[in-house]
Amino acid sequence: xxGDTRENEALLTLDGLTKAYPGVIAxxxxxxxxxxxxxxxxLGENGAGKSTLVKMIYGLVKPDEGRMxxxxxxxxxTNPAAARSSGVAMVFQHFSLFDALSVAENIAxxxxxxxHARALSxxxxxxxxxYGLPLDPERVVGDLSAGERQRVExxxxxxxxxxxxxxxxxxxxxxxxxxxxxxxxxxxxxxxxTAILYISHKLEEIRSLCEHATVLRLGHVVDTCDPREKSARxxxxxxxxxxxHVPSRExxxxxPVVLAxxxxxxxxxxxxxxxxxxxxxxxxxxxxxxxxxxxxxxQDELLAVLSGxxxxxxxxxxLAGDDIGALYPNARRARGLLTAPEERLGHSAAxxxxxxxxxxxTGAVRKQLVDRGFLRWGKxxxxxxxxxxxxxxxxxxxxxxxxxxxxGNLQKFVIGREVLQDPEVLVVNQPTWGVDASAAAxxxxxxxxxxxxxxxxxxxxxxxxxxMEIADRFTAxxxxxxxxxxxxxxxxxxxxxxxxxxxEQETAx
Numbered sequence: 356x357x358g359d360t361r362e363n364e365a366l367l368t369l370d371g372l373t374k375a376y377p378g379v380i381a382x383x384x385x386x387x388x389x390x391x392x393x394x395x396x397x398l399g400e401n402g403a404g405k406s407t408l409v410k411m412i413y414g415l416v417k418p419d420e421g422r423m424x425x426x427x428x429x430x431x432x433t434n435p436a437a438a439r440s441s442g443v444a445m446v447f448q449h450f451s452l453f454d455a456l457s458v459a460e461n462i463a464x465x466x467x468x469x470x471h472a473r474a475l476s477x478x479x480x481x482x483x484x485x486y487g488l489p490l491d492p493e494r495v496v497g498d499l500s501a502g503e504r505q506r507v508e509x510x511x512x513x514x515x516x517x518x519x520x521x522x523x524x525x526x527x528x529x530x531x532x533x534x535x536x537x538x539x540x541x542x543x544x545x546x547x548x549t550a551i552l553y554i555s556h557k558l559e560e561i562r563s564l565c566e567h568a569t570v571l572r573l574g575h576v577v578d579t580c581d582p583r584e585k586s587a588r589x590x591x592x593x594x595x596x597x598x599x600h601v602p603s604r605e606x607x608x609x610x611p612v613v614l615a616x617x618x619x620x621x622x623x624x625x626x627x628x629x630x631x632x633x634x635x636x637x638x639x640x641x642x643x644x645x646x647x648x649x650x651x652x653x654q655d656e657l658l659a660v661l662s663g664x665x666x667x668x669x670x671x672x673x674l675a676g677d678d679i680g681a682l683y684p685n686a687r688r689a690r691g692l693l694t695a696p697e698e699r700l701g702h703s704a705a706x707x708x709x710x711x712x713x714x715x716x717t718g719a720v721r722k723q724l725v726d727r728g729f730l731r732w733g734k735x736x737x738x739x740x741x742x743x744x745x746x747x748x749x750x751x752x753x754x755x756x757x758x759x760x761x762x763g764n765l766q767k768f769v770i771g772r773e774v775l776q777d778p779e780v781l782v783v784n785q786p787t788w789g790v791d792a793s794a795a796a797x798x799x800x801x802x803x804x805x806x807x808x809x810x811x812x813x814x815x816x817x818x819x820x821x822x823m824e825i826a827d828r829f830t831a832x833x834x835x836x837x838x839x840x841x842x843x844x845x846x847x848x849x850x851x852x853x854x855x856x857x858x859e860q861e862t863a864x
Contacts, residue, residue: 364390364391366389366426382571385408385571391550394545394550395566395568397569398569400794401767402763413521414432443518446505446508446520451465453496455497457492458491458496458507461507461511465511475492505529520544520550521554529817530855531849556791556795562583562586567582572595577596594791594793595791603803609641613674614638615636616634616636616671617670618670620632621656629652629835632835635837640809641811642806643828644814645816645843646830647831647855693781694782695773695784699765699766710743710752710756710760711735715735721777738775743771746768763789766787766798767798778810781802783814785815786821828841829843
C-alpha cells in the first residue's frame, strides 16, 4: 500500500499507478489519496503526467500497473460511463458542447440516462440555481458566454450526483468575478461531502481554494503539502525542482508606429462568432500591447483579421505605413506580421504531422525553407531542433507528431516557432493557456525580449496577471469592440476585470 495515513478516511486511493507510452513513462508508481469533501490540487509541469493520471481515474486510459480503490472497493473503470456510474465526473479544459443545440440538449447528450425533456429542464433550473450557477435550459449554447458554457459542463456533472469531481483548468476563460462565483460553488459542494481533484497552473487560486496538494514531476509523486502554507513561488519551485526565474522587463522608449488599425469592422465567419466593430489601435516598435477579454468577445476574429485569414469589410490595416488589408497570410508573414492562434491543435499546429513539418508550415517564407519549389528538409529539421532546444520543448525529437506533446510543450513549440522568425509584429492569442509556471515565465520572457529588440507585440489573453506582468498598455475587447488603451502603470486587476466584462473604465491613460 501507499503508506499514506489518509488512506483510512479516503474516498479514492491510487496505489502504484503506472502508464507507459513509446519513449516515455507518463506515470510511474503514482500513489496518493483523496478525502471526501476535500479540494485536492494536482500540480506539475507540462508533461509531468497529470492528464494521463486523471484519464485513468475517468476511464479513458487503462493503467499498466497499480490499482485504485473507490469507496473501499476496487475501482477500474473501462470507460467514462463506468466512471460516472461509480460517482466520478470530470469537467475538461476544452468544452465539449454543440453550439447549435440548447443547454438542455447538450446536457442530455452528456448523461447516460437523461430524464424526459421537461423534467430535465426543471432539474437544470433547480440545480443551477441551488449552486449559484443559474442557467436557462432553453438557450442556445452558441449564444452563451464562455463562463456560461462552463456552467453547462459543471451542471451536467452535478446532475449525476458525483462523489468525486475532476476539474482541469476550470478558470482559464473566466473573469475574476466569475472565478469568485465558481469558488463559492465548489465550497458548497465540498461542504456536502463531494471531493474535488483540481488541476490548475494558477497557483494563487490553488493557495486560496485547495487544502492538500500532490506534486508530480516526470511522472513521479515528488512532494505533498498544504498549499495554504506555501507561497505561489514555493509551489512553482516544488513543481520544477529548481529556482523559478521571474520574467524581467528592461525599460525602453517605444519607437515609431509599426501596426495600425483604423476603424476596422469584420463580420465573423461563424454563425456563433462575434463581429468586430470599428476597431482602431496603434502599436509601436518595442511595445507590448495587452488585450484582455472574456472568451468569445472577438479574440479569434481579431487575430484572423490581422493574420489575413479574415477580411475586413471596412477600415484599414497598415504595417510600417503600407496598407496590407488585401494581403493573404503568407504575404503578411513575408512582410513581418506573424501570428500564433489560441487553438493549438488544428490551427497553430497539425496534430498528425511531425514537429519538423509543423516548423515548415509557418516558417517556410521567413526561414527560406523552400527553394524553387523544393523543400530544404535538412534546414527545416535544423529549425525544428533549434525551437526544441531554445524553448525547452519536452519531446524525444523533431520527428515526433505534434499531437504527441502535452499541451504546454506544444505551446512552447508554437510560440518558439514564431519568435525565432524575428517578426516585425507578433500577435499571440492565449500564449500561456494551460502552461505551467516555469514554461509560462519562459514564454513571457521571450515576448519581452522580442519587444526589447524592436518588435511590436500584441498579447491577447484572459490571464490578467500575465497582462499586468508584461504589457506596457492594456485594452479590453468586449462584444467585438476595443476600449481605449490605458497604461498598465497603476492599473489594478479589479478595474481590468470590469473592462473585460464591459463595465465602466475607471482609469485614464
